[in-house]
Amino acid sequence: MTCEELRLHIHEAQDDGGMGALPELVSSHLATCGACREFRNDLESLSHALRALPRVPLPEDALDAIWRETIRARPGASAKRAGFWRLAAAASFVTVLSTATLYLVFTPAPPPGPSAVELARASAQAEMVFGYTARALAATRAATTDRILASKVSPAVRGAASHPSRRP
Amino acid sequence: MTTNEFEAAVMEHKDRVHNYARGILRDPEDAKDVAQECLIRLWRHREQIEPGTRCRSWLLRSAHNLCIDRLRRRSSRPEVVRDEDAADPTDARPGPERLTSSAEVAGRLERALLDLDHRDRAIVLLREVEGLAYEEIAELLDLKMGTLKATLHRAREKLRHALVAAEVTP
DSSP: OOHHHHHHHHHHHHHTTOSTTOOHHHHHHHHHOHHHHHHHHHHHHHHHHHHTSOOOOOOHHHHHHHHHHTGGGSHHHHHHHHHHHHHHHHHHHHHHHHHHHHHHHHSOOOOOOOOHHHHHHHHHHHHHHHHHHHHHHHHHHHHHHHHHHHHHSOHHHHHHHHOGGGOO | OOHHHHHHHHHHHHHHHHHHHHHHHOOHHHHHHHHHHHHHHHHHTGGGSOTTOOOHHHHHHHHHHHHHHHHHHHTTSOOOOOOTTSOOTTOOOOOTTSSOSHHHHHHHHHHHHHHSOHHHHHHHIIIIISOOOHHHHHHHHTOOHHHHHHHHHHHHHHHHHHHHHTTOOO
């Protein structure tokens, strides 16, 4: 087996998880070939060095952006916010209603208006007063007319004026 | 996938996805964007993911596709390294007193990874860093098993040569 062929086996041994169990053919070659031993050691060290490469954590601002774009933006979160505002609106409505009720309950009531009987009585009194006044005015007018006629008009005319039905 | 499972998946895989994207893109800002977009995609596709399933492969596939999209967009201009962790490319002749710390080895290794084709780099990262099984990688990158293994062997050889050339024992 040439060194080239053997190195393929070494690669495959590493692919299978390490150099722990090399085939007998490879082990015997390695025992006599310093270059292939060095190759095997290099390959093993390379694998370790690759695994030991520094790991850089994802920056916090990127992680924040991920949460913002994903779970913090999910519909459940907005529903929670909407629920909060609905609750706040309901609380405000209840507060306004309670205040209005308390205002109505504790504000002194205005004096009651006149009853129907009192209104009827007042109306009758008003009619009586108006009737009396009208009759008094009519009597005054008639008396005034008679007095004027007595002083200014002749008895014949006065008689005609006093009895208009007798006019021709 | 439930909301709790999503949160757990993000916390478990966010750094893995971020580092994979960094490994492929070699640009911290782009890698951050890819990781962010990838995890947001997981949320948008959560209905398609069975509850209780591990979503590592799904996330890495998504991250890989996003990285490829970015590389294609970049293809008109040369790949620019903005990774602060990468080693200084002008410093190619280290003395024996240098490159002794693991940080220096890591810097050289990252430079060597950068010299790989992005598909080879993806295979190395998925296999050696993330520890995915060959079947997973083959499915994720849409490769035949033989091609995958041959590519991995070749990529390992390139990395080994690069480190040996830089007088670094990996």
